[in-house]
Amino acid sequence: MSPGMIDEYIGRLERELRRRGLDDPRILAEAREHLADAVEEGRQRGLSVDEAEQEALERFGAPAIVAAAHADEERSRMTGFSGALGRAWQRKWWILVPTVAAAIATSVASNYLPTRYRADVRMIVVSNAQSAVALTSDAADFERSIEALLSRNLLEAVIRDTGLYREKLDRVRMSDLIEQMRGDISITSLTPAPDGPPWPPRAVRAFEIGFAAADPEQAKQVTERLASVVIDENLKQEAKRVGSATRSLELQIEEVREELVKQEKKMKDLRAAAGGRALSPADLIPYDAVTEQYKALSARLIDAKVAEAVKRRQIGEQFRIIDAATVPETPDGPGRLRVTLIGALIGLLLGLALVMFRRPSSGVPPTLAEA
Amino acid sequence: MNAETLKGHLDMLLLAAVRAEPLHGYAIVERLRVRSAGAFDLSEGTLYPALHRLERAALLASRWSEVNGRRRRVYQLTRKGERALAQRQGEWREFSRAVEAVVEGPA
Numbered sequence: 304m305s306p307g308m309i310d311e312y313i314g315r316l317e318r319e320l321r322r323r324g325l326d327d328p329r330i331l332a333e334a335r336e337h338l339a340d341a342v343e344e345g346r347q348r349g350l351s352v353d354e355a356e357q358e359a360l361e362r363f364g365a366p367a368i369v370a371a372a373h374a375d376e377e378r379s380r381m382t383g384f385s386g387a388l389g390r391a392w393q394r395k396w397w398i399l400v401p402t403v404a405a406a407i408a409t410s411v412a413s414n415y416l417p418t419r420y421r422a423d424v425r426m427i428v429v430s431n432a433q434s435a436v437a438l439t440s441d442a443a444d445f446e447r448s449i450e451a452l453l454s455r456n457l458l459e460a461v462i463r464d465t466g467l468y469r470e471k472l473d474r475v476r477m478s479d480l481i482e483q484m485r486g487d488i489s490i491t492s493l494t495p496a497p498d499g500p501p502w503p504p505r506a507v508r509a510f511e512i513g514f515a516a517a518d519p520e521q522a523k524q525v526t527e528r529l530a531s532v533v534i535d536e537n538l539k540q541e542a543k544r545v546g547s548a549t550r551s552l553e554l555q556i557e558e559v560r561e562e563l564v565k566q567e568k569k570m571k572d573l574r575a576a577a578g579g580r581a582l583s584p585a586d587l588i589p590y591d592a593v594t595e596q597y598k599a600l601s602a603r604l605i606d607a608k609v610a611e612a613v614k615r616r617q618i619g620e621q622f623r624i625i626d627a628a629t630v631p632e633t634p635d636g637p638g639r640l641r642v643t644l645i646g647a648l649i650g651l652l653l654g655l656a657l658v659m660f661r662r663p664s665s666g667v668p669p670t671l672a673e674a
Numbered sequence: 675m676n677a678e679t680l681k682g683h684l685d686m687l688l689l690a691a692v693r694a695e696p697l698h699g700y701a702i703v704e705r706l707r708v709r710s711a712g713a714f715d716l717s718e719g720t721l722y723p724a725l726h727r728l729e730r731a732a733l734l735a736s737r738w739s740e741v742n743g744r745r746r747r748v749y750q751l752t753r754k755g756e757r758a759l760a761q762r763q764g765e766w767r768e769f770s771r772a773v774e775a776v777v778e779g780p781a
């Protein structure tokens with residue numbers, strides 16, 4: 304007599320099921336009950352315990368065949384989207400554990416990230432200004448045109464003047480530092496919040512320049528410098544643009560003046576040749592024409608210069624600071640929640656990959672199920 | 675009887691076995707064997723995956739219950755199972771009549 308025969312069978316069945324990625328205690332419990340019933344029935348027919356157990360096991364089928372039949376059902380169930388969901392649910396621990404572990408790990412690691420502070424300067428574009436920057440309608444374009452004012456050379460000057468990245472200056476290339484700095488600079492075009500007070504008004508373009516640094520004092524200092532660089536640079540570029548109109552007028556006047564000198568000399572020669580006689584009107588025509596042209600250009604130049612002076616005054620007020628930078632009191636980052644969520648996401652993907660690679664029934668020949 | 679032939683009709687047979695009363699797995703096998711006079715002979719262990727599938731399809735319902743002092747999983751036909759069985763039965767009658775007419779008919 305071997306009381307272990309049924310137990311041994313159940314153990315083998317369990318292993319065969321596991322091998323196919325199945326782990327359902329109900330399958331084993333039902334098998335055990337079934338075999339017990341079969342043995343009992345065999346005993347009633349007068350079989351010995353050994354014979355009854357032997358017969359029960361034979362009728363039930365080899366562990367591999369029974370497990371394969373279960374795996375087969377499972378496989379046909381686990382196809383398509385609901386199948387994928389079911390598979391994921393069946394192996395939820397494979398997904399949950401890496402997700403939670405990665406979230407905890409990144410959450411802990413994020414505490415070691417340096418705290419960052421961001422200072423902001425809020426500016427408005429004065430509406431009567433006629434600059435290319437102010438006229439750009441699209442917010443993203445506007446942000447880009449402000450960004451374009453911050454050239455490499457200017458940023459390098461800011462880095463040197465403010466002592467920013469002092470500890471990295473001799474180790475890291477300047478071009479890399481400038482790239483990093485661009486990442487720490489934020490330029491945001493402001494629009495009224497849908498549920499907040501209507502600020503800025505529609506006609507007013509407002510924007511913020513911000514800078515994030517580990518030291519709040521430095522964040523403020525660099526932000527102020529960046530704001531003044533943006534104001535100065537915009538002025539310079541606009542002055543160049545406005546000045547070009549009078550410049551071309553001045554060139555034209557120069558040409559006409561030379562022509563005038565030539566004509567005057569010609570007149571002088573003619574007068575000398577005439578010997579005190581009055582010149583004919585025909586001789587006077589070219590001289591008069593040049594004189595008229597010169598007068599007209601001079602008048603236009605005066606107009607242009609007046610206009611330029613007016614414009615220069617306007618340019619002087621193109622960007623106006625309405626909120627100066629202050630030393631930030633609360634850290635701006637790192638976004639610990641965001642870092643943790645990213646970590647959790649990575650863990651989730653890892654878990655899903657694990658589940659996908661450990662598909663149940665892998666490596667089991669399907670013919671076993673048909674045997 | 676050939677296992678493949680049986681497999682095609684296994685669902686109908688299992689549903690029919692529990693039509694009269696709820697039964698546990700071993701009793702279902704017994705019923706099939708007795709009613710078919712031993713013609714249906716397949717690995718008894720492979721009936722359970724089919725029972726589980728029918729339960730997931732809501733044609734059967736099951737619960738643990740105490741029978742003769744032992745815990746057993748008892749299967750019972752659901753309303754949906756009854757309808758499915760009636761339909762299968764109709765189809766089967768039609769099919770077997772047609773097969774019989776052809777196979778057993780006058781040459």
